[in-house]
Amino acid sequence: MTQTAFDEINYWSEVKLEIVRRYAEEYSKILSAQKRPALHHIYIDAFAGGGIHISKASGEFVPGSPLNALLIKHPFKEYHLIDLDSKKADSLREIVGNRPDVTIYEGDCNALLLDKVFPRAKWEDYRRALCLLDPYGLHLNWEVIFTAGQMRSIEIFLNFPIADMNRNVLRRDMKKVDPGQVARMNAFWGDESWREVAYDKTADLFGYEEKVRNEVMVKAFQDRLKNSADFEYVPDPMPMRNSKGSVVYYLFFASHNRIGEDIVTYIFRKYRNKGAL
């Protein structure tokens, strides 16, 4: 395995890994026990990474999200792991070996999820899925989120990359923003309605509109998950904070399952203020 397959991860990523691991454990336990009808439940990791990271805090190896899911007590029936980076995909292949229940894909998850993976998780086939959508930034397309919501069989954890948005798109003077960055934002949000949300309509003395607080963007996206993608349950997301207390991203959960929401709300509450060291 090459050294470059390992990412150094921050404290907040370790918190995320723990949250997702705990929920995957509960989810898979409940679905494994379900009879009449028995359900075939699937784990999907769309931005899977290389499977093992190095903790910045301790310098130790830390299992990544796909490995955590593979190691849970009540296994999923199938695992689908995707990464765009060939080194990460190689690392996953090396770690997983030839387990028949695991498929590893090297490519863009935005296409692979819609073409190959989500069709394996249809409600009418008595299939259900837990899908982790954990990009570094604005690399996810709304169509993926929307499709998961429409299918009703898929629950998602979603990284809402507020730091990437603030750094590259939500600038005080929109005229200075690179059109390529605007296109990334449109692809993530699904349309241009974020423009309506992101700025206070009252321009200041110099004609600049004030940018709204992060929480306003987050609430608007939470409403979109409910009202446009049709997820029934979208609890308040978990702010993932760096050591200075600034929010790096928000971890959303969206589902059609009330029990899922209850469990995630409980887990979020336990970890809510653990971001800052």
Ligand SMILES: C[S@@+](CC[C@H](N)C(=O)[O-])C[C@H]1O[C@@H](n2cnc3c(N)ncnc32)[C@H](O)[C@@H]1O
């Ligand atoms: C934040 S890391 C994932 C970490 C992993 N979920 C974990 O917690 O262990 C994001 C990963 O997404 C991959 N990536 C970026 N764009 C992608 C895309 N369009 N499709 C699939 N993977 C992508 C990167 O190569 C990187 O390994």
